[in-house]
Amino acid sequence: MCADTPEKTAPDYRDTVFLPETEFPMRAGLPQREPDWLARWERIGVYDRLREKTGPNGQKRTPFTLHDGPPYANGHLHIGHALNKVLKDMVVRSQQMMGRDARYVPGWDCHGLPIEWKIEEQYRAKGLNKDEVETVAFRQECRKFAEGWIDIQREEFKRLGVTGNWADPYLTMDFHAEAVIAEEFMKFLMNGSLYQGSKPVMWSPVEKTALAEAEVEYHDHTSHTIWVRFLWEVAELSTDRLLSETERTDLDRLAAKLQYSSVLIWTTTPWTIPQNRAVAFNPEISYGAYEVVSLAENSTAKVGEIVVVADKLADSIFSAARVEEHKRLCDVPSALLRHVRLSHPFRGVVDENGEPTKEWIYDVPMLPGDHVTDDAGTGFVHTAPSHGDDDYQLYLRFKDSHGLEMTYNVEPDGTYRSSLPLFGGQHIILPDGKEGPANVSVIKQLAYAGALFAKGKIKHSYPHSWRSKAPLIYRNTPQWFVAIDKSLDDGMSTYGDTIRKRALNSINQLVEWTPVTGRNRLHSMIEARPDWVLSRQRAWGVPLTCFVKKGAQPTDADFLLRNPQVNARITAAFEAEGADCWYVEGAKERFLSGIVNPGDYEQVFDILDVWFDSGSTHAFVLRDRPDGTADGLADLYLEGTDQHRGWFHSSMLQACGTKGRAPYRGVLTHGFTLDEKGMKMSKSLGNTVAPQEVIGEYGADILRLWVAQSDYTVDLRIGKEILKGTADSYRRLRNTMRFLLGNLSGFSEGERVAPQEMPELERWVLHRLAELDHMVRKGYAAYDFQGVFQTLFTFCTVDLSALYFDIRKDALYCDAPTSLRRRSARTVLDILFHRLTTWLAPILVFTMEEVWLCRFPGEGSSVHLVDMPETPADWLDEPLARKWDNVRRVRRVVTAALEIQRTAKVIGASLEAAPVVHVEDAEVLAALRSVDFADLCITSAIVLTGDPAPGEAFRLPEVPGVGVVFEAAEGEKCQRCWKILPDVGSHKHAGTCHRCDEVLAGNG
Template identity: 55%
Template sequence: MSTDYKDTVFLPKTDFPMRGGLPKKEPEILQHWSDIGLFEKLRAQSKGREKFTLHDGPPYANGHLHMGHALNKVLKDVINRSQQMMGKDAHYVPGWDCHGLPIEWKVEEGYRARGQDKDEVPVVEFRQECREFADKWINIQIEEFKRLGIEADWEKPYRTMDFASEALIVKEMGKFLMNKGLYMGTKAVLWSVVEKTALADAEVEYHELKSPTIWVRFPVASSNHELLEGASIVIWTTTPWTIPANRAVARGEEFEYVVYEVTELGENSLAKVGERLVLNRELSEQVRIDAKIEAWKERGVVSDLSGVTLNHPLGGLVGAEGGFDYQVPLLTADFVTNDAGTGFVHIAPSHGADDNELGRQHGLEVPMMIDEGGVYYDHVPFFAGACVYTQEGKAGDANGRVIKALIETGAMLAKGSMRHSYPHSWRSKAPLVFRSTPQWFISMETNDLRKKALKAIDDTRFIPEKGSNRLYKMIEGRPDWCVSRQRVWGVPLPIFMEKKTGEPLRDQKVVDRIVAAFNEEGGDAWFSSDPSRFLGNDYNPDDFEQIQDVIEVWFDSGSTHSFVLEARPELKWPADLYLEGSDQHRGWFHTSLLESAGTRGRAPYDAVLTHGFVLDNKGRKMSKSLGNITAPAEINSRYGADILRLWVVASDYSQDLRVGDEILKFQADAYRRLRNTLRFLLGSLSEFSEAERLPIAEMPELEQWVLHRLSELDGVVRKSCEDYDFHAMFQALHNFCALDLSAFYLDIRKDALYCDAADNLERRACRTIIDILFDSLTAWLAPILCFTTEEAWLARGKTSEAESVHLRAFPEIPSEWQNDALASRWDSVREVRRVVTGAIEVLRSEKKIGSSLQARPAVYINRNELLTAIGDLDMADICITSQIELVNADAPEEAYRLNDVDGVGVVVDTAEGEKCERCWKVLPDVGSHPHAEGTCSRCADVLS
């Protein structure tokens, strides 16, 4: 009969459960952090350290968190925690964007639902509703961020709507006013007729739109070329409604322009036999097809198009009272391409950015054509009252009325339709128009703003590096910055316009009074105060117009460095790092750079890190219509926040990231491997004491190899943290736990841990190493698995050293632990071991043996360097067999081999002897120890 020796074996003991139960456990840990005042303790601990400042790009305060928020904030938290544990003071201040159209739109929706007119509500009252709306969502988002394990100064976040913030935003705008970088100009800007405001590039998204297409004749009025007499230059456009605003036609410099005479027409063609049309040769054939012209003949190439003037195509329109009876010039422009169209572009300076710039260069009129609601002004001949887009964002009657008028004047050559990418408002989803309107701009040239910004980009570290080129190109070619918005919920534009001169008042005392008032009452003071409060006794309010626009929100967020980094002594300016999604090259990175370069001559950051977007598991953008949205709250309740955090670092976040059930299950499996490693370490350390610790100098070689691996990992971890490359860090730590520990070191040492005597040197060495491993891994993994490592640390009971794992530093790994020669030797040993375990696994799969301890492999080795590496090592223990035979000879033909390990072959036989009832090894001496029935000599000695 066998004897039960289970109680004599040192099996792992721990209260750290195998199953994480994270959805229930994590809130308990959050409460623990709150109870001990973790954030305050971190700050006290960090006093006097080098500061690390990651400046938070403000999310918008108008809804629950989505996966983009989670990715962004988790990555920031991992960086902050890692920098803190590398000995810095990583004080993280979260912030929120609170102003702007999305919130104003939501509040207006409430008015519309109640049948109220927003314009009848007092401005300050409306602004208060917006403030309350933002405040509500900030409080909700704070709790949702906390649930993700984000450690931050939640009691003192920054908000762009705080009075002090609004005051400093005004102060920053005042700097541009005073240095004359801020000016009023009439330019064509992207305009939402639904929201009745100009939009920034970052507020624009592109969707497919079906638009009418028209080919329009511009009859030549005068030229220096006889070929052009009686001819018409043809343009093509997808915006017929802009034709009334036409003030020129543009051509390319290098194109070949040909005069074609129509000789034969197709059915329903609007062309005329005998008429002459001027076109770019490369595009002419497609125009012939689109205009249903069966045949034409080439009359010649026009080599000189300088000095040509054209009649407006609506000239002579009945009912327009001569409003279009004028001529327009033919100009040269570098934006004319031969990708599509005719080679000529109709120029409406009121309704296009390129058109507007070309018009300014040539002194063209920039007529005010449509109002804020997208309707033609009363002064526009014939088309007064025509609507481009309705308040619902639908196409109005303007295109139809213009097309009909062009047919009546005989200017229409052809018409059709096409689907193309077109700018839409990201909020209302309505199509936008370019609209010429007086706006306030920050000049890119005044004070050399563009040059300063480009130099600042060169001086900034970008991760990944390609972000530098992307931002550089944007700044290099961007127009002046439109900073005014015709809305209510925002920081008022602090400008008084002198009625007599039309110039803004530039007086630092006035700016200072505005800043002081905003500090006391916020931006509401602008709307509730008499102008004399700001103008003082030096000016008569009747001589000035008080501008009612608000500052665009991108200037708000671009100014955060002034009222967060500079205003809070616990932080520093410039920030070490700005971190956001790659879309912020045209958003926050961009506007922060311009604002800071314009006021301080450099960027407000030393480094910029960008991450990708979150897609579903098929690589599609998440949307309600597709039903493919994965929400952070759902992951928290189902898997736990640590799984979400693991997904962030396990992914290559420099690219777009995919998430879905299968991906999260994969991460949950990886998490279990890490958790089981920590659990095994904890269990193996049961009752470990300092008296048991073995000095490093007395460690066996295998333990010294582990120490070497820890020294290598220390280098990887620290470099990854410096490079913000946590993907590499996670892979290194995961592979170390799975391959070096679970599948190798701990697998080998289980026998010594479980079965050797308590004072055995190998067992003491192993337990000492496991203690070092636990301390190292819990520290290195703490920034990533913030909840699980805290749970493990508390289970270890080392709170006398630190109340929280997050109050620890990364371990200082002694340089003498690195031993490359030893590592090389063990690489060779592991090569041999892989062949042995592979051979045993074949027998296990064939059910010939049940355990590797039942095997007795004969290992044939004909490589001297491998035999030298093995030396006097106990390969039976290393290969986890009961017995082993090493043979310095070529392996027989039937031996098991691995293609990537030369010179090693293995033949496996069954071990000789009986199975020890305590350690399960099969040895010849089992049963020969009467005082310990059924055991081997080692176990018998332990039992005695």
């Protein structure tokens, strides 16, 4: 290796060595320099120029379309946004550089509660009431708000180095998009799957709207718990013709014995008791009648009373009720329970005027239900059909046989209807999201009525709105649904005749899942999901563009107006004016006049679930745009794991209803971002990591590298220490690229050496590149960015920096420019340059552009305009690779032996050594003798021998049969290359070895 400073008495040969020359700085300065590259890409139109690229023979490139899941336009980006968009960008760029026409149209979700809620917050801050504002004016404020955040988010996404059609993104609030969303909705109207039903749905009293499961998150919540007596009224055994006389007689006797007992229920929602219509039991559970014998202080149980509960839960129930002693009286068989009628706990109570209320004068039947368990509670489930899905399903089974009724006691704002005795007007949930007085009022009334057996509190997971963060309730309201199990005669039955069948078959047959666990997750969700609730009681969104006949019932055939002419009018109006025209006075007459009598119909003003908007994007983005796809299908949808119940889910349902299949061929899901300790990020905990802050300190490439180094299939951790480690990896990689650039200075095609003429070391590097080319392309095709980067990083740090570069520094710096070895090395460096820059460009978009422009400056030049070069298959040389595996293993023993001498300060550099290497394996020894092993070990000389190694020889356990004995190099130090050789000083040029003397004489 050449000297940086010669000895003072020796000639100065510094100007004769070929040291690296490059303007590529060690310090990246990414935060300051990245915006310049962004501006440059926009100026030269990189994205548009890529669309014009053709294949090798001028043919069109195969399209690859990643369809963007639209973020909400309502705030600055968080680290999850950055993760998502960087992953998408790495997919698009890698597919493009592997020869595809990779298109990426960014989009935004502009409708719905996230934006409407922000406007309402502004109204509340000003003391205004949103309900008093004219609908179109309110909608226009929402539109303006979304427009402002789209511009902000667009610049924040671009700052991450994300390529795409930023000049023409898609917006769900564009007029064409609103027209298509309405048109897609009307396809469900026309195919008969749309219906209006009254059933309990997840409801936000704070936001006054129904919510989809994707809009719900679960948090710990402390709830009241109560054990309530339902008095045993009568057992109507005479109606059961399947009972024998003996059975009926036995059950009659038992029923008489239990005449004054109580069936205990347990609930965590006391406010639902006024809506009770039945009590459910499970015939498979063992029940018993228990007598209360003695009580502890403050118990609300009664000595001598008899209660019926599940045997497995009896002890826990009596413990909660502070019952000190109880005894079991008898079995209570399900054959009896199914005939029992109970009285409502509030039967006979008086209202605030002292008058007996008639509200709860009805019998409460006992009904069998598989959903009842004896894991907790009492083994009996209080059933309020208006406020729970299991309750509603039981209602559907028994409403006719038992005369069950739905209740409508709870208003949209979470208050009881004003006419409800005792509780009218009381809040279940207050407008600020806190608990209202309803629960406590019900508990007090139960105690007053003598129905409260016990009470307590429990901390459990409870549904909350992911926007307002307020608790939710189940509430029965008329809503619009899409029936996912209805047979559709629409000519699209290849994958099934119902939406559910089409979705499940699409999941199993048509979609590639990354990771594969995504398939099972979505499959189980689709398999078990109920009908899709489409309607929301809000103002900002695409309305349900339909009309209902006045006086008709939802079950009537003519309840919904299904008219293609009306639909066409609506679509045309939305295309020209947007969805606001639905809310303008006279809209009904405009759409119906001349086709049907407007006076016969009522206009629906609910808006569509925002997930229907985003689920429809395949139609107005993939199908309708010039940069869409021929078949309206995406190659990939890529979002977080929460979108199995969100965008992946709604897109699947929507497309299966309108296209007959999934709108995507592939789905990739990533985890969530956590702090360094694995905790969820929270502003209150102060552990959030803002992408803008990371970019400001490190640059976007470091953030992108963090993504590439992480396993995105699970939750990802990020924080200061992790980013420091990422920055260190970046610096090491940057050094590799700097070495390439410095030693390629002035490289010309005239220097290029054909592979077959190169030394073995260079041909081994080419072999590794052929291996890597396969691995990189396979990795990128499988979206395995962590695998691609780790493979390349290891290659750069181990194969190149620690081996090839280290060995070839001497030839690059000191060999003559015409020498085969130096020309071969420079040829390989050029080959490495073109592959590493393009292989790494999808990840380190800014840095690889900087590296590229250092060699190929010019206004139109960009690494992102080129493809990954094809790597000849004949570079693969497995026999050579096996030979060099052995060479490297022995080299490792030599370098480890020399490191001990360096640590002991016996030598300062490896060139001061001339070790003796003992190798037992004759084949390995022959391989070492066929190469310049001293050159490979960076020693001035080396002795190879098959003699047994002496006892003092250095050995590595993992490399048996090899021993190294240290010997100092003999001779003088060459003042040009620093090798210690016997011939130094015997040549024309003072203080040089033969090689350096020849180079200086011009004969090298």
